[in-house]
Amino acid sequence: MHTCTAAVVGASGYAGLELTRILSRHPRVRLAALFSDRWSDDEAGARLPLQGPAAALRYRPLAGSADVEAEVAFLATPAEVSLELAPRLLARGVRVVDLSGAFRLGDPALYPQWYGFAHDQPELLAAAPYGLPELCRAELAGARLVSNPGCYATAIALAVAPLVKSGLCLPDGIAVTAMSGVSGAGRKASEDYSFCEVGEDLRAYRIGRHQHVPEIERTVARHAGRCGPLSFTPVLAPIRRGILATCTLRLAPGASPGELARALEGAYAGEPFVRVVPADRVKVADVARTNRCHLGATADVRAGLAVAVSAIDNLVKGAAGQAVQAFNAAMGFDEALGLDLLGG
Ligand SMILES: NC(=O)C1=CN([C@@H]2O[C@H](COP(=O)(O)OP(=O)(O)OC[C@H]3O[C@@H](n4cnc5c(N)ncnc54)[C@H](OP(=O)(O)O)[C@@H]3O)[C@@H](O)[C@H]2O)C=CC1
Numbered sequence: 493m494h495t496c497t498a499a500v501v502g503a504s505g506y507a508g509l510e511l512t513r514i515l516s517r518h519p520r521v522r523l524a525a526l527f528s529d530r531w532s533d534d535e536a537g538a539r540l541p542l543q544g545p546a547a548a549l550r551y552r553p554l555a556g557s558a559d560v561e562a563e564v565a566f567l568a569t570p571a572e573v574s575l576e577l578a579p580r581l582l583a584r585g586v587r588v589v590d591l592s593g594a595f596r597l598g599d600p601a602l603y604p605q606w607y608g609f610a611h612d613q614p615e616l617l618a619a620a621p622y623g624l625p626e627l628c629r630a631e632l633a634g635a636r637l638v639s640n641p642g643c644y645a646t647a648i649a650l651a652v653a654p655l656v657k658s659g660l661c662l663p664d665g666i667a668v669t670a671m672s673g674v675s676g677a678g679r680k681a682s683e684d685y686s687f688c689e690v691g692e693d694l695r696a697y698r699i700g701r702h703q704h705v706p707e708i709e710r711t712v713a714r715h716a717g718r719c720g721p722l723s724f725t726p727v728l729a730p731i732r733r734g735i736l737a738t739c740t741l742r743l744a745p746g747a748s749p750g751e752l753a754r755a756l757e758g759a760y761a762g763e764p765f766v767r768v769v770p771a772d773r774v775k776v777a778d779v780a781r782t783n784r785c786h787l788g789a790t791a792d793v794r795a796g797l798a799v800a801v802s803a804i805d806n807l808v809k810g811a812a813g814q815a816v817q818a819f820n821a822a823m824g825f826d827e828a829l830g831l832d833l834l835g836g
């Protein structure tokens with residue numbers, strides 16, 4: 493049975509740590525290299541409670557990552573860093589799963605506005621399959637470059653896309669508010685994310701201009717045929733991890749409340765990581781440290797609106813777990829390999 497050698501770049505970050513944990517226990521993966529500048533030469537076992545051979549690996553500086561001797565590299569790096577690394581690694585025959593937004597939007601013209609940099613890899617951008625297996629599985633088999641979805645985008649697209657596709661909700665006028673734990677911002681040492689600023693507080697940010705807006709619109713449109721401009725308000729919440737997204741959609745004429753939950757159940761029947769539950773039972777605590785998304789929908793008939801609620805762990809289904817799920821799909825492995833130990 494083939495065992496795939498893997499490297500994690502950005503291994504000292506929150507997503508990189510989670511990837512290291514998951515990959516160190518993946519039955520078809522051997523972790524071969526961990527790249528981190530700040531932890532260069534430290535033993536992985538001294539930073540994380542790892543078991544097995546992964547504990548003896550030493551972090552290596554990112555400068556040497558052109559020499560990645562692994563079949564697959566997981567890039568848990570900022571988007572500009574991934575944009576530079578991915579083509580170099582692909583040219584050396586290394587398969588790449590990128591956790592950043594560098595390859596998510598399809599169109600290079602969108603990058604200056606939403607990510608603040610110009611994109612110089614239009615061919616890779618056009619060709620990179622989107623690593624959200626529940627909605628884009630067909631693209632993933634054999635992929636050499638996987639573009640892993642954003643955390644908010646995962647929670648929101650999984651809730652919204654089937655409701656629009658079913659015709660029960662309209663593609664225009666969708667509005668979403670989603671709260672995220674602070675780990676969503678990465679290991680930033682800035683005042684805004686310090687304990688005293690974040691603790692016991694809630695605040696909205698980047699209203700209507702968050703980088704996941706075009707990603708969500710693209711994913712819903714590809715799955716459901718159309719998605720009008722979507723309004724998104726992210727909110728920073730005083731928890732470590734987890735996202736709760738509340739999505740409001742206009743009900744189509746004649747759509748009945750009971751049909752909404754049935755549309756979600758039909759869309760995700762047989763999916764190991766998506767559970768449909770009553771909308772007021774969707775809880776971050778139930779998905780924390782797992783690769784699951786819990787979601788539900790109900791109708792506010794008086795207002796003519798559907799309300800869909802979705803919860804994920806931003807570091808697992810929103811980042812590292814999803815990356816491993818998409819990697820499994822690309823390799824032809826069972827999608828749950830290495831992820832089942834995180835909790836069923
Ligand atoms: N946190 C989350 O919930 C999610 C994150 N993502 C994406 O995954 C990627 C990693 O995120 P996350 O782990 O949160 O980020 P962190 O900030 O926690 O970690 C990023 C890591 O990348 C390395 N790095 C390499 N080059 C640079 C650079 N120029 N500037 C800063 N860091 C650099 C750093 O390691 P070192 O200094 O040791 O080399 C750092 O630890 C990002 O693209 C992020 O947008 C996606 C979905 C969810």
Ligand SMILES: CC(=O)N[C@@H](CCC(=O)OP(=O)(O)O)C(=O)O
Nearest residue numbers: 591592593642643644672676677
């Ligand atoms: C709380 C918080 O700050 N969250 C991050 C989510 C980052 C993410 O998912 O990633 P990409 O940068 O890869 O799109 C944000 O809003 O930017």
